[in-house]
Amino acid sequence: MRYDSITEVIGDTPLVRISPEIHGLQNVDLYAKLEMLNPFGSVKDRAAWNMVRPLLADDAAGERTVVELSSGNTAKALAVISGMHGLPFKSVTNRMKVPEIKDLLLLLGAEIEELPGQAECLDPTNTEDPLTKIHQMLSADTAAYVHTDQYYNPRNIEAHQSATGPEIIKDLGGAAPDYFIAAVGTAGSSTGSARALRAHDPSVGVIGLVAEKADFIPGIRNIDEVNEVGLFDPATYDTIESVSADEAIDGMLTLVRRCGMLAGPTGGAAYFGAVRHLQAIDAQLTDRKTAVFIVCDRVESYMSYVRKRRPELLRQPARRNSVATLTDAEVEAAPTIDAAAARRWIDEARPLVVDLRGAFAFDALHIPGSINIVDEIFAELIQAGMPFGRSQPVLLACPVGEQSVKYAALLRRMGHTDVRSLSGGIIAWRDAGAALVRD
Amino acid sequence: MSTPLYLAPRLESRLESLLDRPDFLHQLTRALGSPLNIVLPDQIAENVQRFQDVYDRHRLSGTVYFAHKANRSSALVRRLADTAAHIDIASIGELQHALGCGFAPERIMATGPKSSEFLWLAARTGVIVNADSTGELEQLAAIVTKHQLPRVRVLLRLCDFESSGVTVMSRRSRFGTPVAEVPRLLDAMETHRDCVELIGLAYHLDTIGLAEKATALDGCLKVMADCSARGLRPRAIDIGGGFGVDYLADGNQWDEYTSELTNAVLGKRPPLTWRGHGYGLRSEQGTLRGALGLYPAHRPVAGPRYLDELLTSQAPSLGRPLATQLLENLYDLHIEPGRALVDQCGIALARVLEVRDTSGGDCFVRLEMNASDVSLEEHGVLMDPVLVPRPGDDDQAASGPVGAYLIGNLCLEADFITRRLVHFPRRPRVGDLLAFVNTAGYFMDFSADHALHQPIARKVAVYRDGAEWRWCLDENYWPNICTGEDS
Numbered sequence: 064m065r066y067d068s069i070t071e072v073i074g075d076t077p078l079v080r081i082s083p084e085i086h087g088l089q090n091v092d093l094y095a096k097l098e099m100l101n102p103f104g105s106v107k108d109r110a111a112w113n114m115v116r117p118l119l120a121d122d123a124a125g126e127r128t129v130v131e132l133s134s135g136n137t138a139k140a141l142a143v144i145s146g147m148h149g150l151p152f153k154s155v156t157n158r159m160k161v162p163e164i165k166d167l168l169l170l171l172g173a174e175i176e177e178l179p180g181q182a183e184c185l186d187p188t189n190t191e192d193p194l195t196k197i198h199q200m201l202s203a204d205t206a207a208y209v210h211t212d213q214y215y216n217p218r219n220i221e222a223h224q225s226a227t228g229p230e231i232i233k234d235l236g237g238a239a240p241d242y243f244i245a246a247v248g249t250a251g252s253s254t255g256s257a258r259a260l261r262a263h264d265p266s267v268g269v270i271g272l273v274a275e276k277a278d279f280i281p282g283i284r285n286i287d288e289v290n291e292v293g294l295f296d297p298a299t300y301d302t303i304e305s306v307s308a309d310e311a312i313d314g315m316l317t318l319v320r321r322c323g324m325l326a327g328p329t330g331g332a333a334y335f336g337a338v339r340h341l342q343a344i345d346a347q348l349t350d351r352k353t354a355v356f357i358v359c360d361r362v363e364s365y366m367s368y369v370r371k372r373r374p375e376l377l378r379q380p381a382r383r384n385s386v387a388t389l390t391d392a393e394v395e396a397a398p399t400i401d402a403a404a405a406r407r408w409i410d411e412a413r414p415l416v417v418d419l420r421g422a423f424a425f426d427a428l429h430i431p432g433s434i435n436i437v438d439e440i441f442a443e444l445i446q447a448g449m450p451f452g453r454s455q456p457v458l459l460a461c462p463v464g465e466q467s468v469k470y471a472a473l474l475r476r477m478g479h480t481d482v483r484s485l486s487g488g489i490i491a492w493r494d495a496g497a498a499l500v501r502d
Numbered sequence: 503m504s505t506p507l508y509l510a511p512r513l514e515s516r517l518e519s520l521l522d523r524p525d526f527l528h529q530l531t532r533a534l535g536s537p538l539n540i541v542l543p544d545q546i547a548e549n550v551q552r553f554q555d556v557y558d559r560h561r562l563s564g565t566v567y568f569a570h571k572a573n574r575s576s577a578l579v580r581r582l583a584d585t586a587a588h589i590d591i592a593s594i595g596e597l598q599h600a601l602g603c604g605f606a607p608e609r610i611m612a613t614g615p616k617s618s619e620f621l622w623l624a625a626r627t628g629v630i631v632n633a634d635s636t637g638e639l640e641q642l643a644a645i646v647t648k649h650q651l652p653r654v655r656v657l658l659r660l661c662d663f664e665s666s667g668v669t670v671m672s673r674r675s676r677f678g679t680p681v682a683e684v685p686r687l688l689d690a691m692e693t694h695r696d697c698v699e700l701i702g703l704a705y706h707l708d709t710i711g712l713a714e715k716a717t718a719l720d721g722c723l724k725v726m727a728d729c730s731a732r733g734l735r736p737r738a739i740d741i742g743g744g745f746g747v748d749y750l751a752d753g754n755q756w757d758e759y760t761s762e763l764t765n766a767v768l769g770k771r772p773p774l775t776w777r778g779h780g781y782g783l784r785s786e787q788g789t790l791r792g793a794l795g796l797y798p799a800h801r802p803v804a805g806p807r808y809l810d811e812l813l814t815s816q817a818p819s820l821g822r823p824l825a826t827q828l829l830e831n832l833y834d835l836h837i838e839p840g841r842a843l844v845d846q847c848g849i850a851l852a853r854v855l856e857v858r859d860t861s862g863g864d865c866f867v868r869l870e871m872n873a874s875d876v877s878l879e880e881h882g883v884l885m886d887p888v889l890v891p892r893p894g895d896d897d898q899a900a901s902g903p904v905g906a907y908l909i910g911n912l913c914l915e916a917d918f919i920t921r922r923l924v925h926f927p928r929r930p931r932v933g934d935l936l937a938f939v940n941t942a943g944y945f946m947d948f949s950a951d952h953a954l955h956q957p958i959a960r961k962v963a964v965y966r967d968g969a970e971w972r973w974c975l976d977e978n979y980w981p982n983i984c985t986g987e988d989s
Binding site: 428490 | 561563667668669670671672673708709710711712713714723726727730731743744746753757760761764768788789790791792793798820821822826827829830831832841881944
């Protein structure tokens with residue numbers, strides 16, 4: 064397979080069967096349409112390329128900035144394609160909820176603008192919403208911007224109607240599946256694919272999945288938000304069902320751990336929603352049916368999403384010498400010294416004074432002669448090896464003496480004989496009138 | 503009628519036990535008329551402690567300033583004077599009120615737009631001045647010089663913070679000095695250092711967005727370092743208020759209501775509002791446009807919890823949690839909650855004058871109050887009033903749930919207490935009271951006026967004394983005499 068441009072690699076994604084041992088359905092063959100294997104990593108590659116292609120052909124596009132309201136995969140695909148064509152790309156978003164995607168977009172050279180949050184004190188005269196304002200800005204200055212407008216652009220649907228849907232029919236040997244399940248974001252992939260499938264066989268059952276209202280699943284809108292999507296038409300779907308973030312992660316776990324498909328939570332939601340819907344009808348079926356769901360993107364970008372919702376899935380082995388392993392008795396027994404005594408000790412014994420605060424704070428003011436090892440790095444040093452001997456006198460200091468006493472306890476456990484914690488911390492030091500310098 | 507869509511208010515124990523005494527509430531309205539505002543001073547003391555707990559958890563020092571503008575009550579301010587809290591005043595009248603309620607000048611901070619006489623009284627009494635601009639700083643310095651006043655402690659209010667990595671857009675504020683102009687502001691500070699002493703920096707952003715506030719606090723930390731490099735020694739950062747209140751008891755009711763409102767706007771169900779008002783939403787060819795212009799009434803992360811989340815979040819450019827940065831830099835944290843500090847501190851009562859069914863099938867409940875007496879609608883807070891039945895009226899056969907429009911006592915088409923159809927568990931009757939609970943923050947006396955010579959609500963303070971509720975007029979409340987066993 065040889066190509067002249069990466070954009071030619073978009074589409075023609077594989078359709079892979081999920082083993083019945085995993086989904087447990089007796090009478091349904093369930094297939095995953097692996098849109099995550101598109102070159103930029105998601106189903107949005109198709110829509111992004113289809114929407115932006117005619118705009119690039121337009122001569123006037125030369126200097127313009129490509130703009131889209133997106134906090135995820137569409138922005139990613141557009142950032143790549145814009146970059147390939149030497150155009151700047153700006154993503155406007157309510158909130159970047161997935162930090163990995165944010166960093167990736169910045170890496171790709173995109174500019175990101177986050178819209179302001181809602182006012183705490185309602186101003187009734189301010190009736191325009193931020194999104195409308197952005198639309199006005201874009202339409203007012205068409206010379207500066209190319210707006211791909213994914214929530215309204217019919218070329219979003221067309222990308223799937225002309226390719227995603229027909230690919231499924233071809234891969235199923237010329238038949239449409241009996242059931243098609245897709246998560247609803249811009250409604251582009253579900254609407255476009257459904258149109259192509261229905262044109263081939265009007266009896267295809269189309270199940271749209273939305274997020275539960277209080278939940279957030281990347282790339283899926285909730286039951287109210289779908290109404291804000293211009294491409295969304297309730298008539299496209301035979302049923303609309305909701306999936307919770309927890310269920311999406313459960314579905315994702317099955318795909319990544321058992322099916323070898325490194326799908327993200329959106330694909331997980333589609334798998335979960337598909338199996339739940341099909342389970343309910345499986346027992347009544349008398350002949351074999353086929354069902355297809357869409358795996359939208361890959362798992363790697365969602366580690367912080369998983370960490371936040373299901374931290375137990377990312378379990379870390381406990382470290383031997385970490386503050387978490389300290390007992391109350393050990394902390395109690397750690398030697399401390401108050402500000403007045405510490406000043407005398409510094410004059411007499413010249414201990415190494417280690418300030419555990421952040422570099423920014425240390426830079427502003429610190430105890431004369433102290434060195435700065437930020438607590439996070441200090442914790443690493445404890446694992447890797449301390450830069451001083453066990454008999455070295457050391458005074459540990461932090462803001463109020465809470466962190467330093469724990470590290471003093473740890474060092475004591477590790478055999479350091481003369482480590483003390485500054486009780487009351489730098490604040491007590493300051494309040495005692497002792498010197499703090501900026502040098 | 504279809505399933506009633508309730509928006510039940512969140513009630514904590516003090517408010518709940520007060521509402522449990524319909525006889526007491528009816529007695530008060532009989533004596534003092536309708537509408538009637540009730541404040542619960544002991545609750546504000548408890549609320550101060552909840553914010554203090556967040557400080558303690560993060561080992562932070564600093565002060566809670568009550569934003570007085572949320573409520574004009576004397577009882578609340580006097581009770582607050584008896585706690586560790588300080589007060590933020592935004593007019594010369596509020597300054598006089600705070601001084602008269604027992605706040606010594608050290609515990610008062612003047613913010614907002616200031617007249618020359620306001621600045622003089624602030625400087626003369628020695629309150630902290632939260633300076634809005636270089637011009638205001640210079641005006642203050644001139645007053646201090648001319649009247650030979652002692653040095654005034656000032657905070658400098660900043661705005662237009664720059665974000666790193668991602669552009670965090672923020673609505674422009676009419677208050678504060680843009681960060682880009684800080685060098686000139688600090689020049690003025692140094693020029694007038696005989697008249698003014700810089701004790702800290704401040705900001706207040708009118709947004710519920712944490713990211714914007716984190717960016718602003720991060721920006722203040724950097725300006726504090728600039729001050730320090732100039733030899734100035736500010737010690738405090740004042741992050742303003744806007745911590746919010748959770749008004750509703752049940753998040754599912756809010757989710758269900760807003761979904762149904764969306765459906766009503768799209769024409770998929772009968773309207774939920776008078777004349778199909780959409781609260782900012784509209785339908786364009788079946789697609790929903792606009793934005794919901796409502797306060798997010800169900801907000802589990804509000805008040806002290808919101809502060810906790812902000813302090814726990816990372817400083818966007820400096821790294822490490824914001825609380826850690828404040829602590830490590832030895833800075834005090836000042837906050838100015840208004841609404842959040844008077845959470846659960848008051849109710850507005852109104853008598854039902856008439857219950858009328860129209861030929862169109864609507865039910866109107868006319869109240870002895872008007873929309874300006876309880877400005878929930880103006881602030882976009884949707885929350886059901888609590889029905890307080892007339893005593894001795896309990897044995898009548900109760901009707902089923904009913905949806906009604908609440909109309910006011912002004913001879914004005916627009917005088918709706920709310921444009922929303924309010925659902926009640928039973929049909930209100932003439933003589934019942936409706937209690938609009940949790941209205942002490944901005945909804946009670948902020949906009950009330952004498953239009954049509956209608957009375958403005960009187961205000962009373964109530965407090966628990968063992969099992970009994972006691973009351974006095976708001977102006978007669980003093981913390982040492984109006985006290986009981988509040989359990």
